[in-house]
Amino acid sequence: MSAPELERLTLGFIPLLDAALPIIAREAGFFADEGLEVALSRENAWSTLRDKVASGLLDGAHMLSPLPLAMSLGLSRAPCETLAPFILGRGGNTIVLSRHWSEGMNDIGEEHDPRDNARRFAARLHTHRGEPPRLAMVYPYSCQHYQLREWLAGADIDIDRQVTLGALPPPRMVEALENGEIDGFCVGEPWGSLARHRDVGRIVASGAQLWPAHPEKVLGVTASWALRYPTTLAAMIRALHKASQWLGASPEHARRAQSWLVLPPYLDRSVAHLESLAPDAPPAWQSLVGDPRPTAEIMSHVAEHLDQHMRKHGRLLDMRTLSTCYSPAHFDAATHQ
Structure with a gap:
């Protein structure tokens, strides 16, 4: 060679x-x-x-x-x-919601369909009267963005009206969630498990469940x-x-x-x-x-x-x-x- x-x-x-x-x-x-x-x-x-x-x-x-x-x-x-x-x-991606928005949701695991938590999120949104929750993804052209949109759309959530989507660098996600700047995110590891470890959010869906082996x-x-x-x-x-x-x-x-x-x-x-x-x-x-x-x-x-x-x-x-x-x-x- x-x-x-x-x-x-x-x-x-x-x-x-x-x-x-x-x-x-x-x-x-x-x-x-x-x-x-x-x-x-x-x-x-x-x-x-x-x-x-x-x-x-x-x-x-x-x-x-x-x-x-x-x-x-x-x-x-x-x-x-x-x-x-x-x-x-x-x-490797996870969808995380704040403790407030994930209240009553299942911890993610093989026995749980991630769409169940999306439907619970949708039910909360239908009775919500404040500002739409702010959800972050890492980049507009990313699997995280597309997986988050599919998870929301699967529960008939109006993405343009009921939530606000924005981009945020992965290292900023956990801090932003902890400070209340955002209400949830979709990101690659280790940031989802770190949010759970710090008890500032719950992992409510996995990208690998939504898109196996992608x-x-x-x-x-x-x-x-x-x-x-x-x-x-x-x-x-x-x-x-x-x-x-x-x-x-x-x-x-x-x-x-x-x-x-x-x-x-x-x-x-x-x-x-x-x-x-x-x-x-x-x-x-x-x-x-x-x-x-x-x-x-x-x-x-x-x-x-x-x-x-x-x-x-x-x-x-x-x-x-x-x-x-x-x-x-x-x-x-x-x-x-």
Whole structure:
């Protein structure tokens, strides 16, 4: 194999559990094994991370799975063709309501249909006479936004009239709920379980129950970067693949990974409440060790939401862009599939 075109690169991440694979790849030496010296840059907002990747300030990043497609289509910013050559995690989102709004609701679990809590929320809204409750999601083009809307719509809640939706960076969610700035949110772990741990909110639904096995985070790089540095991209994919296989190999590896995630440059105190890194369990049912190979087909549900948005603005989703964005070609070339 040829040496990577770049020896040093910087990847962005948002402090979430599904940033684990880049962190593991760096701390366990899998990037180094592939001839890469990788710095990880902690970002606090998806819009900031997006703009840094598009402008070349970051070589790539841990991204929301719909974000590369939204960037390629020019949604919320100038078009920037972006690729998602590796799936970093599936599931992991939770819908949390404040103690006031979740009163009388079920704790989420396998035996409870998350739509039951949505119907209880709807019943409360029908008798509510004050300001609509304020619900936060992380970014307009995100699985969290779409899952929250589906959860509300499934109980016939008028999203435009009975609630107020807004975007908030994941690290701000728990504090905003505790301070009364918002009344609930949909976010990736560890922020939902942290709200429950602090007793400021209740997890009333899981994204993994609403969308089983959906790709939640991906590696994102611009198409121009991938074209310029194909060997570097292949090395990065192999390192992340090795990190996923290593994480799933033993409970001891999961414990060691957790010890890396709690370091200040990464997730710091936001994961201190977790007894162990066991993401593939309720309430989040998060998988970091599943099949990392992307395809357009597994992004079809997300694509439907983006298509609906574009139709409202007189545009149609370009299926060629969808297929290019989530093509498995780079993954297959790197792993020789």
